[in-house]
Amino acid sequence: MQSNKRVTYWLILISAALLLVFTGVLYLQFHHSRLLSSTVQYSESNVSWNVFQLQSEALRFNNALYTAVLDPSSMDMDYLSLRYDLFYSRVDTVRQNPATEQLLEGTDYAPIFQRIDAFLRNNEGYFTQDSQQPLDQAVIESILKQLEPLQASLNDLSLASVHQSGIHAEHRASEVQRQIAISTGLIVFQLLLTLLFFYIVIRQIKQLQASREDLSQLANYDPLTSLPNRRLFLDRLGQEIRKAHRTKDRLALLFLDLDNFKDINDTLGHEVGDLLLQEAARRLGECVRESDTVARLGGDEFTIILSDLDDTEHVASISQAILKTLSDPFELDGREGFVSASIGITFYPDDANDVNALLKNADQAMYVAKEQGRNRFHYFTASMQQAAQTKMHLVNDLRNALANEEFQLYYHPIIELATGTVHKAEALLRWKHPLRGIIYPLEFIPIAEETGLIIDIGNWVFHEAARQTQRWRQQYQPAFQVSINTSPLQLRSETNSLEHWRRSLESVGLPGNAIAIEITESLLMDASFTKRLVAIHDMGIEVSLDDFGTGYSSMSYLKKFDIDYLKIHKSFVANLQQGASDLAICEAVLVMAQKLGIMVIAEGIETNEQQKLLQAMGCDFGQGYLFSHPVSAAAFEKLFEAHTLSVQVQDLG
Amino acid sequence: MFAFRRMIISLGLLFFAALPSHAEDAVRAKKPILTLSGAISQTNSDSGYEFDMAMLEQLPQYSFTTSTPWFPEPHKFSGPLMRDILTKVGAQGETLTAIALNDYKVSIPMDNSTRFNLIVATHKDDKRMSVREKGPLFVIYPFDSDSETQSQVYYDQSIWQLKAIHID
Ligand SMILES: Nc1nc2c(ncn2[C@@H]2O[C@H](COP(=O)(O)OP(=O)(O)OP(=O)(O)O)[C@@H](O)[C@H]2O)c(=O)[nH]1
Ligand SMILES: [Mg+2]
Numbered sequence: 020m021q022s023n024k025r026v027t028y029w030l031i032l033i034s035a036a037l038l039l040v041f042t043g044v045l046y047l048q049f050h051h052s053r054l055l056s057s058t059v060q061y062s063e064s065n066v067s068w069n070v071f072q073l074q075s076e077a078l079r080f081n082n083a084l085y086t087a088v089l090d091p092s093s094m095d096m097d098y099l100s101l102r103y104d105l106f107y108s109r110v111d112t113v114r115q116n117p118a119t120e121q122l123l124e125g126t127d128y129a130p131i132f133q134r135i136d137a138f139l140r141n142n143e144g145y146f147t148q149d150s151q152q153p154l155d156q157a158v159i160e161s162i163l164k165q166l167e168p169l170q171a172s173l174n175d176l177s178l179a180s181v182h183q184s185g186i187h188a189e190h191r192a193s194e195v196q197r198q199i200a201i202s203t204g205l206i207v208f209q210l211l212l213t214l215l216f217f218y219i220v221i222r223q224i225k226q227l228q229a230s231r232e233d234l235s236q237l238a239n240y241d242p243l244t245s246l247p248n249r250r251l252f253l254d255r256l257g258q259e260i261r262k263a264h265r266t267k268d269r270l271a272l273l274f275l276d277l278d279n280f281k282d283i284n285d286t287l288g289h290e291v292g293d294l295l296l297q298e299a300a301r302r303l304g305e306c307v308r309e310s311d312t313v314a315r316l317g318g319d320e321f322t323i324i325l326s327d328l329d330d331t332e333h334v335a336s337i338s339q340a341i342l343k344t345l346s347d348p349f350e351l352d353g354r355e356g357f358v359s360a361s362i363g364i365t366f367y368p369d370d371a372n373d374v375n376a377l378l379k380n381a382d383q384a385m386y387v388a389k390e391q392g393r394n395r396f397h398y399f400t401a402s403m404q405q406a407a408q409t410k411m412h413l414v415n416d417l418r419n420a421l422a423n424e425e426f427q428l429y430y431h432p433i434i435e436l437a438t439g440t441v442h443k444a445e446a447l448l449r450w451k452h453p454l455r456g457i458i459y460p461l462e463f464i465p466i467a468e469e470t471g472l473i474i475d476i477g478n479w480v481f482h483e484a485a486r487q488t489q490r491w492r493q494q495y496q497p498a499f500q501v502s503i504n505t506s507p508l509q510l511r512s513e514t515n516s517l518e519h520w521r522r523s524l525e526s527v528g529l530p531g532n533a534i535a536i537e538i539t540e541s542l543l544m545d546a547s548f549t550k551r552l553v554a555i556h557d558m559g560i561e562v563s564l565d566d567f568g569t570g571y572s573s574m575s576y577l578k579k580f581d582i583d584y585l586k587i588h589k590s591f592v593a594n595l596q597q598g599a600s601d602l603a604i605c606e607a608v609l610v611m612a613q614k615l616g617i618m619v620i621a622e623g624i625e626t627n628e629q630q631k632l633l634q635a636m637g638c639d640f641g642q643g644y645l646f647s648h649p650v651s652a653a654a655f656e657k658l659f660e661a662h663t664l665s666v667q668v669q670d671l672g
Numbered sequence: 673m674f675a676f677r678r679m680i681i682s683l684g685l686l687f688f689a690a691l692p693s694h695a696e697d698a699v700r701a702k703k704p705i706l707t708l709s710g711a712i713s714q715t716n717s718d719s720g721y722e723f724d725m726a727m728l729e730q731l732p733q734y735s736f737t738t739s740t741p742w743f744p745e746p747h748k749f750s751g752p753l754m755r756d757i758l759t760k761v762g763a764q765g766e767t768l769t770a771i772a773l774n775d776y777k778v779s780i781p782m783d784n785s786t787r788f789n790l791i792v793a794t795h796k797d798d799k800r801m802s803v804r805e806k807g808p809l810f811v812i813y814p815f816d817s818d819s820e821t822q823s824q825v826y827y828d829q830s831i832w833q834l835k836a837i838h839i840d
Contacts (some may be wrong), residue, residue, distance in 0.1 A: 065741075076774060104803035105774055108833065111804065115742065 040209040045204040066122045067180040073109040074173040080106045094153045103146040126179040133174045241315040244300035252314035271325045271334045274381030277319035278393040294351045302344045338396040359394035429649040436484040436634045443500045447483040477509040482523040489527045495659035502535040531559025543576040589623020710839035713762030721761040738816040751794035757784040765839040773833040780829045806832035
């Protein structure tokens with residue numbers, strides 16, 4: 020503000036200077052034109068002329084006198100008087116010109132004119148109106164004698180005046196030049212001042228804009244962390260709520276407060292506390308998407324708006340990520356600091372509809388998280404909290420499940436439709452939870468994938484299935500084959516599942532073709548999978564494409580990849596009846612598979628009609644409750660024992 | 673047709689006007705101080721139309737006070753208007769050549785006599801001017817009241833010690 024005032028002073032000063040210079044230039048130019056056309060100059064230029072006229076008038080007077088001497092009889096006294104008067108008037112003319120004295124300075128002007136005056140005084144009497152007597156010869160001759168030296172002097176003066184005029188003209192020219200130079204200089208100066216004026220005005224305007232921006236920055240952003248402040252946060256939350264309302268989306272609001280931040284301030288100092296807040300703000304930003312909002316409400320309180328949520332699960336993993344990133348040590352001005360945070364979570368529209376209620380909910384939930392021991396997140400809704408807790412426990416239990424041998428494989432027979440015999444089965448994973456009983460893959464596989472436990476679990480499944488198959492091959496059916504479900508995560512290049520499988524096969528002494536792995540269509544999108552598919556085939560393991568028809572289902576992929584089996588998803592089978600579109604799809608798939616030499620397994624067969632239709636269309640294998648539910652290994656063995664060579668469909672159940 | 677007839681009438685009038693008339697009533701100057709010659713229709717002597725001081729004083733008098741480059745103070749000048757003198761002699765021309773006693777000459781466009789109140793001053797501050805005082809006749813423009821005349825061109829045309837005017 021102080022500088023603003025100073026700039027204003029400057030502007031006024033420059034404006035005044037501009038005005039002054041402008042007036043100066045105008046004045047000078049006006050002055051010039053005056054100078055160039057003024058009477059002064061006129062008089063000056065006339066001085067030489069006047070002197071010359073005086074000189075010639077003296078000559079004429081002289082001539083008139085001579086004529087009178089030569090011919091005294093025709094002497095015209097009127098004419099002589101006129102010539103005398105003219106000479107007289109010429110003397111006055113020279114003297115009365117104000118420029119004469121100046122121009123003829125330094126010449127003999129003054130003494131010559133004194134002599135002329137004397138001459139006029141001496142001879143005045145002869146030429147006055149009253150005495151018109153003709154003059155004596157002697158008088159005339161005396162006048163002529165007096166006149167002679169004057170004429171010579173006037174000649175000199177005339178020459179001198181011409182000379183002086185030249186000098187004066189030159190002088191005036193250089194004066195004009197000087198004036199022009201001065202006014203040009205002034206104009207240039209004025210131009211520079213004008214430029215300076217505009218420069219300052221423009222700079223001032225820019226500064227004003229910048230300070231206005233600064234103000235809006237101050238009004239909307241937290242200066243310490245550069246995060247949006249409470250005001251902007253409330254704005255954004257309102258906006259996001261309106262947007263979510265329009266698109267019928269869900270959004271989450273997280274309220275985060277650092278734990279025991281006071282201790283950091285107390286032990287390391289307020290400045291270091293500030294550094295920690297800055298770094299924490301940065302880390303928070305890294306945990307969310309660009310479109311999400313992280314704000315600092317004040318103190319050690321932060322809020323996060325997560326919009327466009329597909330599912331509420333996602334929020335838990337983000338919260339987990341936040342807790343984890345904050346648990347990393349903070350490098351603070353050479354010292355190390357540790358901090359944790361408590362997070363409260365609430366959802367729109369589930370928990371509340373407006374900004375204030377949402378904020379209150381999240382705050383409350385955060386408070387609960389603090390109460391329960393800090394370094395955790397807590398949901399506002401009980402059911403949500405319940406689900407989160409259940410999941411948390413599940414994750415913990417899953418970590419121990421392998422060690423506690425809580426996993427078990429069930430087997431679902433795969434029937435050869437043409438003969439009704441069973442030579443294959445699909446291994447299905449079951450988790451026998453000590454408290455909750457049997458948990459199905461649908462519930463725990465996503466968690467296993469999320470936590471990375473899927474690799475170890477997958478390897479265990481493979482090994483267990485291989486071991487079982489080997490036993491059954493030896494005891495009951497030498498060509499028996501078990502298919503195993505895999506997660507795409509297991510087949511990523513960085514996991515060495517393939518190596519693990521090879522060792523399993525070797526250790527149980529089983530050929531690869533005793534195992535088929537079921538993969539999902541999404542894997543085929545991954546170009547690098549081709550190489551691993553070749554490696555799998557090299558081991559002799561067969562590959563079955565699971566859930567065909569539900570994913571990306573491009574026939575062209577089938578041609579590109581070497582697939583052995585194709586499993587038609589049970590949703591197609593469920594709708595099978597004469598004339599249905601799904602029938603046409605199944606038929607098309609079967610025709611195509613036959614052409615490509617791929618065998619087809621239909622899943623979810625529940626009725627005889629479905630079985631007959633599929634059989635009629637040439638489907639190779641079928642799976643479903645019509646034949647059997649998945650059963651434990653022991654139950655499966657009973658089937659083998661009852662019908663040593665082939666398990667008959669009818670006997671299952 | 674009408675326009676044509678009117679032209680003939682104007683031409684006729686011009687013809688009459690152009691006829692030089694040695695008017696009987698024209699007085700001869702006793703002691704001439706100004707002689708007009710050239711394209712004039714009135715004459716009163718062989719050299720043209722001569723005026724003496726009395727004849728000039730009989731014409732309508734006009735006066736003004738003005739500053740001039742020749743006198744340090746403003747002065748009152750009076751005398752007949754140049755255009756009245758020209759009318760008097762029936763001047764029909766474009767240029768006046770004014771001649772001074774010292775044979776100084778200057779050309780004055782005849783228009784100037786109507787555009788400005790150009791006078792042939794016979795009096796300065798109500799007194800006759802002697803030859804010594806740039807008299808007896810001084811052609812002068814009303815410099816102060818007509819700023820257009822404040823320039824070298826008009827200063828040059830302001831001739832003093834006037835003795836004759838020739839009209840072309
Ligand atoms: N360095 C720093 N400290 C701040 C700032 N604003 C607030 N604080 C401090 O942050 C602390 C916030 O206190 P609380 O959140 O109520 O308490 P806490 O110590 O974090 O303990 P809990 O939140 O209950 O776990 C107070 O000690 C404030 O002095 C700030 O801008 N910079
Ligand atoms: Mg805190």
